[in-house]
Amino acid sequence: MVNKNLTEYYGSLSHLDNESWELYRSLELAKELTAGETLAKLGDEHPEIVALCADLGKPTRLIDFGNKYPDRFFNFGLAEKNMVTAAAGLATTGKIPFVATYASFLGLLCAEQIRTAVAYPNLKVRLIGTHTGIAMGYYGSSHHATEDISIVRSMANMTVISPCDGTSLADLIEESVKTYDGPIYFRVSRGREDSVYKNRNIKSKIGRANVLRDGNDIAIIACGVTVQWALEAAEILAAEGIQAKIIDMHTIKPIDVDCILQTAKEVGNIVTVEEHNIMGGLGSAVAEILMENGAHCKFKRHGLNDEYSIIGKPYYLYGYYKLDGKGIAEVAKKQL
Structure with a gap:
């Protein structure tokens, strides 16, 4: 039997607070x-x-x-x-x-x-x-x-x-x-992320990035759970007249070299986003391609800046590290 006080604290078991990510009925959420x-x-x-x-x-x-x-x-x-x-x-x-x-x-x-x-x-x-x-x-x-x-x-x-x-x-x-x-x-994340592809007629293939939104002011290359928030950031930026290209770089190795170089040429400004240390992750992989091919492009890696995460509820941490939609939009604007 669930402790009544815990139920009152965490919310109804049939209507869990999306931000709490508590363990009750967790499999139904995943x-x-x-x-x-x-x-x-x-x-x-x-x-x-x-x-x-x-x-x-x-x-x-x-x-x-x-x-x-x-x-x-x-x-x-x-x-x-x-x-x-x-x-x-x-x-x-x-x-x-x-x-x-x-x-x-x-x-x-x-x-x-x-x-x-x-x-x-x-x-x-x-x-x-x-x-x-x-x-x-x-x-x-x-x-x-x-x-x-x-x-x-x-x-x-x-x-x-x-x-x-x-x-x-x-x-x-x-x-x-x-x-x-x-x-x-x-x-893969915890299974509670929003569906990105459910209503999109796009297949994911190993080694081939997917462009989810076109834009020519800045490109945001994301992977994993941060893709949904990159799309959210694009909506925030669009409201301010900034058009962001959103790329799901689901395969980090072997990475889609052609997509990266084409984006660098056409957009000229790239931000990578990952819930990972920026040392050696997606951002490093993209940077390697840009540098080795002499691409002329503004570039920024965004993620955990060579540090261990603080402790807290996941959605609080995503906001704290500016990995949610609002945070990614803020980082992208500073890169313009």
């Missing part, structure tokens, strides 16, 4: 964590798919696959490193293992196993790190994942993907099963 249901749909056609979790099958929604295919679903408990190594072994037998846990445990804690057991032999293992960036809010730095992009993208053979919603994630997972080889690190 509608954009579509990995499990996508794999469940692909399971009959692809019997080689197996799924592995580390006591977090429900929060990552991988349990949606496990409920349909219990004999192909493995729970390793709190043994994430063993889980990744086992996935590598399964891949050598022709299976396609999908591994899911919080990004702080996967991209950071399991970095050695990813590098040595998965990336080095170039195995077809799909790693899904959920609850990325500062989405875990009040859990603090131990559960924040603001370094995982820089760690994993520096590993040879690795593909790094940060979808903005469940529709995009589903597209990219399906492609990864049917036509894409080598290891992949999927970086």
Whole structure:
């Protein structure tokens, strides 16, 4: 029975405050964590798919696959490193293992196993790190994942993907099963983000950025959960007569070089946005392309400025670090 005082403090269980992100009925709110249901749909056609979790099958929604295919679903408990190594072994037998846990445990804690057991032999293992960036809010730095992009993208053979919603994630997972080889690190948020692609007739393909809005005053290149707020920022800017081009750079490695260079040429002013340390993340990847190709373009990286996040509710933190629509618009205006 739910404590009455807690219910009064947090709000009605049937009408949760969107800004609280409390745990009650959290799975019902995590509608954009579509990995499990996508794999469940692909399971009959692809019997080689197996799924592995580390006591977090429900929060990552991988349990949606496990409920349909219990004999192909493995729970390793709190043994994430063993889980990744086992996935590598399964891949050598022709299976396609999908591994899911919080990004702080996967991209950071399991970095050695990813590098040595998965990336080095170039195995077809799909790693899904959920609850990325500062989405875990009040859990603090131990559960924040603001370094995982820089760690994993520096590993040879690795593909790094940060979808903005469940529709995009589903597209990219399906492609990864049917036509894409080598290891992949999927970086997804908590599942409570707004849907970006649900009402857009745009498919997400690995290695190809999606232009979600045209503009010629400034370009905002975002990934993951920040894409929805980049679009919100574009609306704020448009009200002030500033037209922003919004690009969803869901694939950070291999990055869409042509899109970056074309944007630099046509717009000439780029801001990258990520819920990640600006050291080594999306912004660094874009900067590398601009510099190596001699692009003439104003440029700014926006994210966590080489620091550990403070502790608080996620939406408060997004606002504090100017990663919400209002904050991104403010950063973009200063770049003009």
